[in-house]
Amino acid sequence: MSSISIGAQTNIAFKDSLESITKRVYEYKNNGDYEKALSDIEKGLQLAASSDNIESIVDFYNLSARLNIQYKKPINPGIYLKEAREVLSLYKYNDGRALTAILEAYLAAKDQDKTKAYTLINEALEAVDYNDKSLLNSVLFYEGLTHNELGEYNKAKSIFQKMIPPDHKYEKHYLSAASQLVLANIYAKDSNYESAGILLDNVLRIAARQKFPRILLGTNLLKYQIANKKEDYYAALLYYKKADSIKEKYFGADILRKQNEAAHTNEAQFLNNVIARMSQDEIEQQQKVNISKLTSVLSSALLIIISLLTISLYRNNQIKFKTNDLLLKKNKELQIAKEDAEKAMRAKGQFLSTVSHELRTPLYAVTGLTHLLLEEDPKASQKEHLKSLKFSGEYLLDFINDILQINKIDANKLVAEKIIFDFNKTLEDVIYSLRQTAKENKNVIILNIDENIPKKLIGDPLKLSQILINLVGNALKFTENGKVIVNAKLLNSDKGRYKIHFEVNDEGIGISEEMQQNIFESFSQGSIQINRKYGGTGLGLTIVRSLLSLFNSDINVKSEIGMGSSFYFSLEFTTPDPSEIIEVGSEDLEEAILKDLYFLIVEDNKINQVITKKMLAKKGINCDVADNGYDAIKLAKENTYDLILMDIHMPGISGLKATEEIRKFDKNIPIIALTALTIDESTDDFFSYGCNDIITKPFKPDLFYKIIGTSILKTTNQV
Structure with a gap:
């Protein structure tokens, strides 16, 4: 078994080497490096012969003929095709026969032997595999050249028109350029200079981009001839100079001399190899005649070979064992490297989680106290400073939230939810939340929702809101005095599944094509100037792409500098069963609902206690304060509260454990987790312990009051 496995691996290695050599030959052939192409063909023949790869031997013979045809060398390409025929007479290889026949047809056409050319064309077309596009296009290309050499221009033109654009594994661009150049020549012969000019412009673009010197030379010479015939002598002179420059660079006298020397050397070597092979054949024939005399010798040799094979099998087994040991060692090293990388990722995540959590506590004090001071009617001079402080605090909060969001996605801590939600209201809430931002730059937000989209859908409204808000x-x-248009259009629906296309268009500064390549990367805003002028973390679009990946979707952009931008994506939703839809009353909260309520604040940080208590007092809410989880359980048993605000991270027992204990004697009181959420925490854990909702610290006051009011309303409705 081991010898077979090693043999198979060796064949794969040979194929890989032959594949790479073949690819290089096409590159050198078409890019003007005749000598390197010739050298690699010789290497390919040696490698194919050493591995008994008959098909590759035929392919390299055909490549030798094509190379010398293409470069118009003063040697006979037919010698390579004749040798290919010798091999094909012993082995069935239709692909090789098709290409050999069409190349022989082209050489027959060069000699104006029409009958032979047509016979060979038919042979090639019978042998070609029409599913092999590379082979088919090569055969069609030389068939077109054959008709062109015979002066059958209409047939040649028809073939080249049908094969454009060609499909080829190695020289798609070259065949495209060469075919169009021949077509242009045909059009020029008919004085159809306009069609020829269009083709030549296209050929120039391809040849210049792909660096095809022979095509560039032929194109400029044809343009020179056309310009002369049109009596545009100035253009003719320019094209002649371009052609002369290309000829001097790639086909100068010294270069041609070296190429011709290499061609003659290769031809002599090739013929020597043929003679040597023929001599070898004669020797083998002689050996067959005398084989009866050598029976005893061969028997002895056979015994020696069997012994050597036995030794070889033993050595192969030893190599196999050593290789397995090495693989085991490498696998162990890779496993250790993988574990180290995972540890580093966990350490990074834990570090960011700890840093963001620690930043939230003082940030809660900054944003909370700023809000309270703004509510206490400060002086005009103080108000501006407080507004700046509020903006900076909220900016820092958004930045921390973005960092945490990115790392949650990287750590696979986020999953797409599937809940029933009101589609129109979700989008309207996004627009409503950004109305103040729009006013600051004197912008207008327009929301267009396709009326065919169902009102109730099953999906993840929170992540959809995050995507659209970003x-x-x-x-x-990035827009001033303009419009931002949000479109939601139904693409298709099938059996309760609705695919919706979202698009956000603006009239802002636009994004250059270069910047579009990396705009979705973390901390990328296009340039330092943009970052300084417009601010921001550069994480918004990264978060959008990461969130969309949870739904197997992606974000795309269309934009031009000064012409605005358009970001678009598609998501799929399902519709709920009518029996699952529960209509909930409006969550709009009047201050009268909160007035005179009685809350319990569970918080170990003294500053946070003061801030939270004062914010609730602004709405007429009375509060008790517990410093830890034990006090919270005791106070909850002794008093009747309307709601409990529960901090999660506290000394002693955690807020989740305290919530679990309270739920043992009070199932109904709303408990809201008030926490600086970390990367390792899941919202599912909060709800499983008995929390009704979550407020992430530090919070924006409007959101704080809204979540509290919603919880009170839900409890009232249940009662």
């Missing part, structure tokens, strides 16, 4: 927020940031 996109619309970006659009507003």
Whole structure:
């Protein structure tokens, strides 16, 4: 078994080497390096012969003929094709026969032997595999050249028109350029200079981009001839100079001399090899005649070979064992490297989680106290400073949230939810939340929702809101005195599944094509100047792409500098069963609902206690404060509260454990987790312990009051 396995691996290695050599030969052939192409063909023949790869031997013979035809060398390409025929007479290889026959047809056409050319064309077309596009296009190309050499221009033109654009594994661009150049020559012969000019312009683009010197030379010479015939002598002179420059660079006298020397050397070597092979054949024939005399010798040799094979099998087994040991060692090293990388990722995540959590506590004090001071009617001179402080605090909060969001996605801590939600209201809430941002730059937000989209859908409204808030927020940031249009259009629906296309268009500064390549990378805003002028973390679009990946979707952009931008994506939703839809009353909260309520604040940080208590007092809410989880359980048993605000991270027992204990004697009181959420925490854990909702610290006051009011309303409705 081991010898077979090693043999198979050796064949794969040979194929890989032959593949790479073949690819290089096509590159050198078409890029003007005749000598390197010739050298690699020789290497390929040696390698194919050493591995008994008959098909590759035929392919390299045909490549030798094509190379010398293409470079118009003063040697006979037919010698390579004749040798290919010798091999094909012993082995069935239709692909090789098709290409050999069509190349022989072209050489027959060069000699104006029409009958032979047509016979060979038919042979090639019978042998070609029409599913092999590379082979088919090569055969069609030389068939077109054959008709062109015979002066049958209409047939040649028809073939080249049908094969454009060609499909080829190695020289798609070259065949395209060469075919169009021949077509241009045909059009020029008919004085159809306009069609020829269009083709030549296209050929120039391809040849210049792909660096095809022979095509460039032929194109400029044809353009020179056409310009002369049109009596545009100035253009003719320019094209002649270009052609002369290309000829001097790639086909100068010294270069041609070296190429011709290499061609003659190769031809002599090839013929010597043929003679040697023929001599070898004669020797083998002689050996067959005398084989009866050598029976005893061969028997002895056979015994020696069997012994050597036995030794070889033993050595192969030893190599196999050593190789397995080496693989085991390498696998162990890779496993250790993988574990180290995972540890580093966990350490990074834990570090960011700890840093973001620690930053939230003082940030809660900054944003909370700023809000309270703004509510206490400060002086005009103080108000501006407080507004700046509020903006900076909220900016830092958004940045921390973005970092945490990115790392949650990287750590696979986020999953797409599937809940029933009101589609129109979700989009309207996004627009409503950004109305103040829009006013700051004197922008208008327009929301267009396709009326065919169902009102109730099953999906993840929170992540959809995050995606749209990032996109619309970006659009507003980079637009002044303009419109930001949000479109939601139904693409298709099938059996309760609805695919919806979202698009956010703005009239802002636009994004250059170069910047579009990396705009979705973390901390990327296109340039330092943009970052300084417009601010932001550069994480918004990264978060959008990461969130969309949870739904197997992606974000795309269309934009031009000064012409605005358009970001678009598609998501699929399902519709709920009518029996699952529960209509919930409006969550709009009047201050009268909160007035005179009685809350319990569970918080170990003294500053946070003061801030939270004062913010609730602004709405007429009375509060008790517990410093830890034990006190919270005791106070909850002794008093009747309307709601509990529960901090999660506290000394002693955690807020989740305290919530679990309270739920043992009070199932109904709303408990809201008030926490600086870390990367390792899941919202599912909060709800499983008995929390009704979550407020992430530090929070924006409007959101704080809204979540509290919603919880009170839900409890009231249940009662």
